[in-house]
Amino acid sequence: MVLHSVSRLLSYGVLILTLSLLATLSELASQAFRRDPGHPQWHHGAFQDIRDSVRSDVRRMLHTHAEVPLEVNVVLVGFNGDGGYRYSLDAHKLEEFMRTSFSTHKPTCLETGEPLDIEHHVVFNSFPVGQPELIELEKALKEAMVPARTTREMSCISEFGREVPLFEVEAIVVEPIFRKLYSYVFDMDGIGYSAAENDRSVPNAIFVVNFDKVRMDPRNKEVDLDSLMYGRISHLSEEDMKKQEGDYIYRYRYNGGGATEVWLSSDRFVVIDLSAGPYTYGKIETEEGIISPRTLPRSFEIVDLTTRILIPIIVLQNHDRYNILEKGHNYSINIEEIESEVKKMVHEGQEVVIVGGSHALHHHEKLSIAVSKAMRGHSLQETKNDGCFHVHTKIYLDGAILKEA
Numbered sequence: 001m002v003l004h005s006v007s008r009l010l011s012y013g014v015l016i017l018t019l020s021l022l023a024t025l026s027e028l029a030s031q032a033f034r035r036d037p038g039h040p041q042w043h044h045g046a047f048q049d050i051r052d053s054v055r056s057d058v059r060r061m062l063h064t065h066a067e068v069p070l071e072v073n074v075v076l077v078g079f080n081g082d083g084g085y086r087y088s089l090d091a092h093k094l095e096e097f098m099r100t101s102f103s104t105h106k107p108t109c110l111e112t113g114e115p116l117d118i119e120h121h122v123v124f125n126s127f128p129v130g131q132p133e134l135i136e137l138e139k140a141l142k143e144a145m146v147p148a149r150t151t152r153e154m155s156c157i158s159e160f161g162r163e164v165p166l167f168e169v170e171a172i173v174v175e176p177i178f179r180k181l182y183s184y185v186f187d188m189d190g191i192g193y194s195a196a197e198n199d200r201s202v203p204n205a206i207f208v209v210n211f212d213k214v215r216m217d218p219r220n221k222e223v224d225l226d227s228l229m230y231g232r233i234s235h236l237s238e239e240d241m242k243k244q245e246g247d248y249i250y251r252y253r254y255n256g257g258g259a260t261e262v263w264l265s266s267d268r269f270v271v272i273d274l275s276a277g278p279y280t281y282g283k284i285e286t287e288e289g290i291i292s293p294r295t296l297p298r299s300f301e302i303v304d305l306t307t308r309i310l311i312p313i314i315v316l317q318n319h320d321r322y323n324i325l326e327k328g329h330n331y332s333i334n335i336e337e338i339e340s341e342v343k344k345m346v347h348e349g350q351e352v353v354i355v356g357g358s359h360a361l362h363h364h365e366k367l368s369i370a371v372s373k374a375m376r377g378h379s380l381q382e383t384k385n386d387g388c389f390h391v392h393t394k395i396y397l398d399g400a401i402l403k404e405a
Contacts, residue, residue: 032132032229033184070105070120073203074098075185076128078210082233083134084275085244087210095126104348132229133181137209138216139225140177141250144169145218151249151277164248167218171254171263171271178207182269205269213246213275249277309346313338313356316364316371325356374402 079089105120145167152163183189186203215223236244251259252273261276313335315324322329339354346352361368378394 032130032136033180066117067119067121069123071123071125071203072098073186073205074124074126075181075205075207076126076210077137077181077207078134078212079208080128080131082131082212083210084212085210085241086233086236089128091126091128095124098122098124098126101347127185129181129185131233133184134211135225135229137174137177137181138211140174141169141211142216142218142225144173145250146170147218153245153249165219166277167248167250168259169250169252169276170256171252171265175265178265178269178271179267181207182267202268207269207271209271209273209275211273211275212244213248213250214240214243217246217248219248250275251277307349308351308353309342311338311342311352311354313354315356315358316361316367317358318361318371320360323358325358370402371397374398 074094076089076091076094078084079087079091081088099122102122102124105122106115107118107120108115146169148166148168150163151166182205185205188202214220215225215228217223251261252263252271253259254263261273262271264270313333315333317324324331324333325335326332327334333356335354335356339352342352342354361371374397376396376398378396379391384390
């Protein structure tokens with residue numbers, strides 16, 4: 001009888017221990033930045049394979065021309081069909097694109113601007129993070145958003161957009177969650193270091209994030225982000241896609257500094273938030289491919305590495321008061337300055353040829369009709385400091401209509 005009781009007690013003990021372990025594992029599985037037992041360590045080829053040679057390369061570069069390896073890790077957040085606009089990005093294609101386009105980098109002296117006798121051989125790693133980490137970051141940003149005032153949406157050609165609420169995020173507040181992601185991605189949990197320890201071989205990272213603004217709208221109290229940690233994220237309908245900007249704008253300030261959507265941390269990573277303002281994420285009033293200071297240029301899968309690059313600049317004028325390609329006018333186009341800037345972006349050995357030309361619209365009947373059809377106006381009414389009511393109108397060409405015409 002005693003043995004039977006002892007046996008039953010042992011059975012209950014084993015059962016309780018098993019249930020306790022299952023509960024613990026279940027709790028761990030519901031958290032972000034957790035690795036399963038036996039999870040293989042990520043192997044970063046450039047960081048782990050070449051780090052032993054970096055110190056000798058640095059010594060050698062002080063006396064001779066040296067090629068020093070430089071690892072750049074691009075971490076994609078929200079590009080698995082789970083972020084803003086449900087965009088998906090092939091990390092391997094991006095890695096190949098960067099490797100083909102920016103394989104080397106030659107730094108210059110800060111004081112003189114002269115190139116140094118050193119060349120970086122850039123090694124790119126590109127990889128995405130999972131949905132739990134994305135949701136955890138969105139939760140942190142949503143909690144850190146502070147109402148500022150209102151601001152105007154900016155299109156790629158006009159500053160006269162509608163007025164929307166503005167929220168600001170202190171980057172120092174959300175920096176710890178990005179540091180946690182950094183430690184998780186590079187398997188550096190428990191390793192203490194600071195950015196000042198320049199003699200340590202630690203990876204550099206660029207976090208490119210694509211958040212769902214509707215999901216993390218601080219005014220929306222109905223969305224339960226915790227339930228989306230491992231839940232299914234729904235697809236967006238055409239109507240949902242139109243609402244992805246969320247009718248608000250948020251931006252960062254690092255330690256009270258200037259407003260931005262890109263910020264450099266106190267550690268070894270930089271954050272590029274494609275959802276933050278003031279930039280627009282896509283076309284508003286212009287056709288796809290139009291580039292301006294407030295738009296993000298699209299990238300192509302194939303990079304043309306030809307030895308000569310021809311860039312035509314064609315100007316269509318509806319007046320003959322002056323030639324816009326000549327200097328000295330309010331709207332003059334400086335061809336030499338454009339050529340100088342383009343040369344900074346091409347690879348070594350590539351030749352840039354820019355051809356400019358001006359044509360009068362009244363010499364091209366069909367083109368004049370097409371321009372007339374594509375002309376649009378954008379108006380804004382507002383009250384200035386003088387108390388008077390002002391109307392501003394910005395004329396622009398609708399690229400889609402112009403192309404069809």
